[in-house]
Amino acid sequence: MTTEDDAATATVAGVTVSTDHWIGGRRIASADRFDDISPIDEQVIARIARGTAADADAAIxxxxxxxxxxxxxxxxxxxxxxxxxxxxxxxxxxQLAIVETTDNGALLRSHLRGVMPRVAHNFRFFADYLVEHLHHPDFDTRGHRNHVSWDPSGVAVLITPWNAPLMLATWKVAPALAAGCTVVLKPAEWSPLTASLLADITAEAGLPPGVFNVVQGLGEEVGPALTGHRGVSRISFTGSVPTARLIAASAAANLTPCSFELGGKSPFIVFADTDMESAVVNAVEQYDNAGQVCLAGVRLLVEASVRDEFVERFVARAQGLRQGDPRDLATDIGPQVSREHFDR
Structure with a gap:
């Protein structure tokens, strides 16, 4: 681990982004870095701090x-x-939309219209829930007075995916902060940039130093130091089943509670009495984000009597989708997040 004197930035789509960790309200660099490659043209857009166990310890x-x-x-x-x-x-x-599109290849129009507004909504929802619902009046039961309190756990380690990096991160970050927990966020190495921008936003908003921290790096290198740390009270992870098994084993030594959202292959069921146009439109949505969405309906189960009609209309609509640069608002399908994913 090195100091903020060695801090580095990258300019991505005209936006300046720190490529360092955010720990205790300061930018902290690492001696080593890894390439952040845009899937749009496979060019290196940033050199990201490659976190170590020392960085994990410092953040916690x-x-x-x-x-x-x-x-x-x-x-x-x-x-x-x-x-x-x-x-x-x-x-x-x-700014958030164009940086994330450049970083992970998801459609700019989706980021502008839905994803980034949802990021703000996540914070507002849990802020309001905190005030309106996280309280419970005392009550009597058979002569006994009952008191219910909601107490924060401690440090929450949040490990988040690459397919909707900022939105899915804030699904975890916002409720943890609302509850009174402090956070160490480890974003996916394929799309690390908007987590860094979020750190800047939390600082400008006035969150005290150390309440929100970001550790960058490769999952297999820095992840175990985060999930196996005795100072962690909660772990939340979204990603693959094999990685969840590793996290669970690491957390077990300290009996750290974990919550997992893992990969899925969602069924899409079409019955004979369906609104066929609506069914086709929604079925073709499986190509959203180049198919890299956990709730995409990729297992089509169609009642036999309407199978031929459905297939014909599905194929016709799918053939009308436009592949291309995700920064073009007319594009329907952009690239997959990395060469590794494309080659699977």
Whole structure:
């Protein structure tokens, strides 16, 4: 681990992005780096800090130090800060969208219209839920007074995927912060850039140092140091089943609770009495994000009596999809996230 004096940035689609870790409210570089390659043209767009066990230890230590103060922060104040994060996300939708499209190849139009606005919504939803629902009045049961409290766990390690990097990260980050936990985020190495931009946003919003941390790096290298750390109270991971098994084994030594969202092959069922046009339109949505979506309906189960009609209409609609540069708003299918994924 090196210091912020060695901090580095990259300019991606005109946006300056730090390529270092974010630990304890500071930019921290690493001695080694790895290439972040855009799937659009397979060019290196950034050299990202290659995290080590020392970086993981530093981030968890920073989160532990920040935890008592953040946990004691009144819910209304935590909610205010999360709404401020949402405000800043909304101000930067275009920047976030073009950086993420360049980084992972997903459609720019999807990022502009849905994905990045959803990032802001995630923070607002959990900010409001914190104030409106995370309380329980005392009540009596057979002469006994009952009190229910909702208490933060501690440091949450959040390991997030590459197919919708910022939106799926904030599904984890926002509720953890709302609950009063401090966070160490490890984004997927195939799409690390918007996590770094989120760190800048949280700092500008006023989150105290150490409440939100980002450790960059390769999963197999820095992941075990995060998931096996005794200072971690919760682990959340979205990704593959084999990786989840490794995380569960690592966490088991400390009995650290884990939550997993793993790969899926969703069925799409078409009955004879369906609205055929609606069925076809929604079935073709499996090609969204070049098919790299966990809920894509890729197993088509069609009632025999309407099979031929469905197949004919499905093929016709699918053939009308336009492949190309995801930065072009007319493109329907962009590239897969990496050469490795394409070659599978």
């Amino acid at each position: 230590a920073a989160a532990q130090q920040a935890f008592p103060g953040w946990a004691a922060t009144p819910p209304a104040e935590r909610a205010r800060l999360l709404h401020r994060v949402a405000d800043l996300v909304e101000e930067r939708v275009e």
